Amino acid sequence: MRLDRMGSMHQSRLSFLRQFLRRAAKETWKFNRDLFEINANGVGRALYRLSTPLRDYTLICFSHDLPDEMRSDRVIASAWDATFTLYDGRPTLDDLERLEKHVPYQEEGRLTQNELCLSRANRSVRLWDYVLDCLSNGNQPKLDRVRDVGYLMRTTAVYGSGKFGSADRRVVENREEANSPFQLEMMTVYLIRTFVMDLIEHLAKMKNPNSAVKLDSVIRRSFGVGNSTGLGMAPFLVNHPRLIHSWFEAKENAIATVKNLKTATKTEISKFKELVTRLKPHLKAWQSEHPIQIEKNLALEEDIEKLETKLENFSFSIGSPWKLLCDWSEVELSIEGQEMLNSLILEPYGHLVDTFGDEMSCDETKLFPINGDMTIANVRSTIEKYYSWALEIDWSDPNCDARAWYTSEEKLEPRLGERYEMPELNEYEQALQPGRDVARAYKDLCELEPSTTMADFLRTYPKHRHIMRRCLTCGELPFSEIRDNTIDSSMLPIDMLRAKLSFFGACHFDPRSDRWVRINMFKGAPFPDELSSGSDPENWIWAP
Amino acid sequence: MKKGVELSLNEYEALLNKAAVGSGLPWGIAEDAAACGAWFMSFGVDKLDTWIDRIKDNSFWIDYCKKIDQPNCNKLNNIFDLAASVYIQPGTRVKLDSYEWSGQELIIDGVKQIPSFRACLTENQFKVLNEHAYKTYAPATDESRLSGAGAGLSDND
Numbered sequence: 001m002r003l004d005r006m007g008s009m010h011q012s013r014l015s016f017l018r019q020f021l022r023r024a025a026k027e028t029w030k031f032n033r034d035l036f037e038i039n040a041n042g043v044g045r046a047l048y049r050l051s052t053p054l055r056d057y058t059l060i061c062f063s064h065d066l067p068d069e070m071r072s073d074r075v076i077a078s079a080w081d082a083t084f085t086l087y088d089g090r091p092t093l094d095d096l097e098r099l100e101k102h103v104p105y106q107e108e109g110r111l112t113q114n115e116l117c118l119s120r121a122n123r124s125v126r127l128w129d130y131v132l133d134c135l136s137n138g139n140q141p142k143l144d145r146v147r148d149v150g151y152l153m154r155t156t157a158v159y160g161s162g163k164f165g166s167a168d169r170r171v172v173e174n175r176e177e178a179n180s181p182f183q184l185e186m187m188t189v190y191l192i193r194t195f196v197m198d199l200i201e202h203l204a205k206m207k208n209p210n211s212a213v214k215l216d217s218v219i220r221r222s223f224g225v226g227n228s229t230g231l232g233m234a235p236f237l238v239n240h241p242r243l244i245h246s247w248f249e250a251k252e253n254a255i256a257t258v259k260n261l262k263t264a265t266k267t268e269i270s271k272f273k274e275l276v277t278r279l280k281p282h283l284k285a286w287q288s289e290h291p292i293q294i295e296k297n298l299a300l301e302e303d304i305e306k307l308e309t310k311l312e313n314f315s316f317s318i319g320s321p322w323k324l325l326c327d328w329s330e331v332e333l334s335i336e337g338q339e340m341l342n343s344l345i346l347e348p349y350g351h352l353v354d355t356f357g358d359e360m361s362c363d364e365t366k367l368f369p370i371n372g373d374m375t376i377a378n379v380r381s382t383i384e385k386y387y388s389w390a391l392e393i394d395w396s397d398p399n400c401d402a403r404a405w406y407t408s409e410e411k412l413e414p415r416l417g418e419r420y421e422m423p424e425l426n427e428y429e430q431a432l433q434p435g436r437d438v439a440r441a442y443k444d445l446c447e448l449e450p451s452t453t454m455a456d457f458l459r460t461y462p463k464h465r466h467i468m469r470r471c472l473t474c475g476e477l478p479f480s481e482i483r484d485n486t487i488d489s490s491m492l493p494i495d496m497l498r499a500k501l502s503f504f505g506a507c508h509f510d511p512r513s514d515r516w517v518r519i520n521m522f523k524g525a526p527f528p529d530e531l532s533s534g535s536d537p538e539n540w541i542w543a544p
Numbered sequence: 545m546k547k548g549v550e551l552s553l554n555e556y557e558a559l560l561n562k563a564a565v566g567s568g569l570p571w572g573i574a575e576d577a578a579a580c581g582a583w584f585m586s587f588g589v590d591k592l593d594t595w596i597d598r599i600k601d602n603s604f605w606i607d608y609c610k611k612i613d614q615p616n617c618n619k620l621n622n623i624f625d626l627a628a629s630v631y632i633q634p635g636t637r638v639k640l641d642s643y644e645w646s647g648q649e650l651i652i653d654g655v656k657q658i659p660s661f662r663a664c665l666t667e668n669q670f671k672v673l674n675e676h677a678y679k680t681y682a683p684a685t686d687e688s689r690l691s692g693a694g695a696g697l698s699d700n701d
Contacts (some may be wrong), residue, residue, distance in 0.1 A: 073699040076689070113552070113662060125700045162552030168661035169554060230693055365554075367579055368630065372613025408688055409681040415692025417682075428682040431571040455613045458572075462606050465572025493694075515694030 001248065003484040007495025008296070008335040011474045011541070012343040013350060014251055017505030017521060019357045020186035023177055024528075027053055030328045031528035034058070034090070036198065040206040043082075044192035045096065046198070048191045050528065052177050057116070057184070058087040059191035060096065062104050063199060073156040073228035073516075075413040080106070080120035081153065082195070086188045088114050088167065097256035107411060108159070110168040117188040118164055121153040121196070124226060128152055128200070135204035138211040146222050147285040147544050148543070150508055150520045153196045154226025158185045170365065181243070181360055182504060193225045193522050222543070224523025227506065230516040231414040234486075234496040235405065238432045241473050241480035246362045247503050248479035251342075254353035258345045259323040262402050264316045268348035273311060275347055279304045279340070281544035282507075290511040292492070296336050303329075303337025350538070370465075372455030376445050379454060379468065382475040383442050389483050390435035391442060402489035405432040416493060416515060433487045437467040507542070548666040556663035557582035558593075559673050566679035567599045575614060577605050580627045587650040588657040589643075591623055592669055598624075599676065 011018070013304060023029075030051040038044030046061040066081045083104045087095065094519055095114070102109025106120055127141075127149045134141040160182070162168040172178040197220055204212040237244055263270075288294055310328065318324065322345045329338045347354050384391070393400050404417050404425040417425045431437065441464040458465050474481045485491060493515040501509065506519035524543025526535035553557065560581040564574035581595045598604050603622075611618045611628040620640045621625055629638050630645050637647050644651040651657070665673075682688060689697075 068700050069698070071700050072695070074693055074695055076697075078613060109551075112550070122699060162554040162661075165551060165555065168552040170661050228699070366631075367575055370613045406692075407680065407681045408684060408692060409678065410684040410689065412681065413693060415682070415688060416694070417688065417692055422687065428680060435634055453614075455610050458613065459606055460572055460608060462602070462609075463570045465570060465609065466575065467572070468684065469572055469575075502651060513694035 001479060001483050002361050003482060003491065003495040005335055005339065006482065006499035007492060008339045009244075009499050010340050010343045011502055011505045011507055012251060013346045013353055013513055013538075014254060014357045014360065014537055015503055015505030016180060016182045016360075017459075017525075018541075019180050019354075020183050020190065021074060021525060021531065021537040022354065023183075024050070025531050025535075027177075028532065029283075029528075031532050032196070036202070038063050038199065038202060040203070042199065043101070043202055046195055047091070048195055048528075049090065050187060050191065055088075056090050057124045057187060058090055059188060059195065060087050060091060060099055060103065061192075064101060064104065066122070068125070071125070073122060073154070074230065075107075075157070075232070076411050077156065078108075079104075080156065081123045082121045082192075082199075084117075084119040084121070084188060084192060084195075085111065085115045085166075086117040086119075086184055086191075088116050088172075094411075107164060108505055109164065111164050113167045113171060115166045116172065116184045117158060117160045118166060119155050119158040119188050119192065121155045121192060121225070122228075123153055124149055124151055126461065128210070131200055131203055132207065135201060135215065136212045138208075138213050140213070140216050143222060146219055148286065149195075150222070150523050151224050151226035152200055153192070154228050154518065155189060155192065156228045158188055158227075159230075160185050160188075173361070179361055180357055181247070186504070189225050189227075189521055190525075192526070193223070194527055196225070197223065198285055199525070220527070221524055221540075224508075224520040224525070227501075227519050227521060228512075228516065229497050229501060229519065231416060231493055233500050234493045234515075235414055235430065237496050237500055238434065238486065241470065242364055242368070242477060243479035245477035246360050249357040249477075250360045251503075252479070253359075254346055254356045255326075255342050257352050258349050259320065259326055261285055261322060261349075262319055264321050264348075269316050271348040272344060275344055275542065276311065278305065278542045278544075280328060282542040285544040286508050286510075288510040290513075293509065293511050296334070297478060299334035300336040300340065300448050303340070304334040306332055307337070307341070318336040328388045347538075347541075368460070368469050370454060370469055370472060372453060372458070375450060375455050376448060376452045376457050377450035379457075379471065380442065380445050380450070383438060383445070383471055386474045386478070386481065387435070387438045387442075387471065389440050390485070393435060393439065393485055395436055395439055399489040400485060401433070401436055401487050402426075403487040403491065405430045405431060405487070419487075431466050433485075434467060434481060435485045436487060437464075438471060440464075441467050441471075548664065549670040551663045551665070552583055553586055553661040554587060554664055557663075559677055562677035562680050563596075563673040564599045564605075564676070566676040568604055569599060569602060571659075573602075573605045573609055576609050579631065580608070580624060582663075583627050583631065584623075585663045586659050586661070588652065588660070589623060589627075589650070592665060596669070596672055 032049045035047040042063050043065050048059040050057050062083045070079045074378040085103045115463040129536050133142045202215050329341045404419045406425050406428040408415050444461050494511045494517050497517050501519050506521050510518040551689050557578050561578035564577045584591050612632050615632045626640045635647050638645045642653045
């Protein structure tokens with residue numbers, strides 16, 4: 001759990017969008033477009049319904065005509081090209097009228113327990129007008145140009161789990177289709193992708209009814225949904241230690257299961273090699289202008305060539321071939337390459353690893369208990385075992401506590417500031433620096449007799465209660481903590497964002513600075529109607 | 545049901561947590577105070593006004609946390625003690641005045657409470673909680689706006 005490795009993770013079979021598509025295909029979910037009332041300016045509403053064997057979910061879309069000067073991906077934005085909510089069931093006209101007064105205003109509106117997610121999206125200026133012009137003039141957009149951007153709209157937030165009055169997670173957590181993390185958020189994004197395709201074709205037709213054409217099916221598939229992710233995801237990783245543990249543990253268990261196999265069949269080897277050959281075109285379409293990502297992608301390109309060369313003479317009949325290959329990667333490949341291999345080796349083994357996806361949720365509704373009778377000698381040894389990295393940091397060095405995480409009063413946007421340039425931020429600092437806080441608590445623990453009870457320690461030092469609870473959690477759940485300094489001057493928040501986004505199933509990570517990143521989701525995946533007609537829910541990954 | 549503002553239970557708990565921190569409770573204690581307040585709401589215990597008064601009292605919550613951390617010698621004196629007891633030993637049957645915890649559900653004045661995942665509060669309660677929570681937010685400045693999120697203000701590319 002180091003930041004550089006987290007910042008190099010890739011999607012895998014356990015990623016949440018993969019789990020979502022797998023279930024939708026297996027249970028043959030039905031898809032319907034129940035309403036599409038949008039005018040030539042792109043203003044109106046639409047309804048997209050997915051029906052599982054037990055219930056309906058409807059994406060309610062509000063489409064707007066947004067002036068360019070208002071287009072911002074940040075939380076502080078106040079208007080968007082399109083806004084959405086995922087409705088639990090089939091909305092009535094009264095529901096639509098009620099939600100039309102709230103959903104377009106996003107954080108300023110209020111939802112009810114009937115709504116499950118809230119989202120919004122902005123058009124890609126690089127591609128929107130180009131594709132609209134092509135289609136309205138009867139032409140298809142150039143595939144290379146489509147692949148370079150990869151989406152026509154990018155979401156700038158997908159809120160769930162009770163935010164802004166929507167249904168509490170506990171309302172849906174016992175539904176099989178919603179039990180794994182972020183399944184309803186994945187459903188929301190998946191249906192947004194279909195809406196965006198319909199919208200661009202509809203507007204092309206409105207613009208030029210006589211010559212407009214629909215998107216070619218191959219080009220259509222090349223569009224995913226973009227997403228612009230800012231700092232809000234980083235606190236999530238720190239604030240949900242038990243959940244994060246279950247994600248990483250599931251993936252580690254899946255990797256260990258494959259590495260423990262003594263042999264591989266011809267079919268498994270062939271599947272693996274076929275995916276390796278897909279990576280080059282995938283990388284070609286992975287555009288980024290960020291110097292760090294450019295360097296990492298160049299290394300990954302070299303890694304893929306090394307892997308191809310290795311595979312030319314690699315014998316899968318030698319004992320534990322996948323372990324041998326992973327051991328080799330740890331010496332020969334960059335961390336990006338190692339993590340890509342960790343995802344790749346899972347692909348031929350869905351029958352062995354997919355069930356680990358069922359273990360990626362946890363009940364976070366109850367706080368982790370603190371045993372007040374334990375001695376602080378025990379707590380000190382837990383800290384020495386799991387937080388030695390934090391105790392070794394010189395916290396008096398201004399570079400080591402250079403940053404402060406805070407929430408702005410401006411629409412509660414999460415931000416990161418330079419502590420020594422903006423000392424007023426100390427007053428608003430969030431509890432997102434476990435390394436520093438555990439070192440401070442450890443210092444105070446060392447001042448007391450080892451036989452002192454935890455309850456007495458916390459009575460004397462109530463300010464340490466949060467970090468003590470965290471230490472005890474980490475002592476039981478080893479993947480719950482990022483073992484790096486989250487306020488160091490060289491820390492890159494995008495590493496945290498990337499880890500979480502890889503668990504979502506994102507690809508084409510394109511950092512725009514050290515603290516926000518654009519990505520693509522569902523690029524190459526079958527659309528709902530294709531999925532209902534039997535399209536393979538798995539074999540589209542690492543599409544260019 | 546009170547007329548006013550309706551929140552999801554986890555949204556409510558997050559608001560309580562921020563309000564507790566904003567009124568001066570340390571982070572860890574605020575978490576326990578918020579969990580207590582959310583438990584009240586979920587089971588229909590109408591004590592939000594008392595809870596709001598209490599968040600200014602650091603020592604009250606330090607004692608409350610000790611009851612959670614060392615539950616063996618607790619005596620039940622008030623509804624907060626009951627919440628602490630149920631929180632740490634949910635399977636144990638306890639009784640206090642008109643409240644009875646059966647090990648699974650709360651009975652108030654002989655009436656079983658159906659657990660709810662919604663929080664209904666008055667406009668004034670919502671306002672007071674937000675006033676406390678607001679103290680945890682940094683003031684808006686141009687410097688913060690331009691540098692804090694690592695992103696510009698326009699995304700037309």
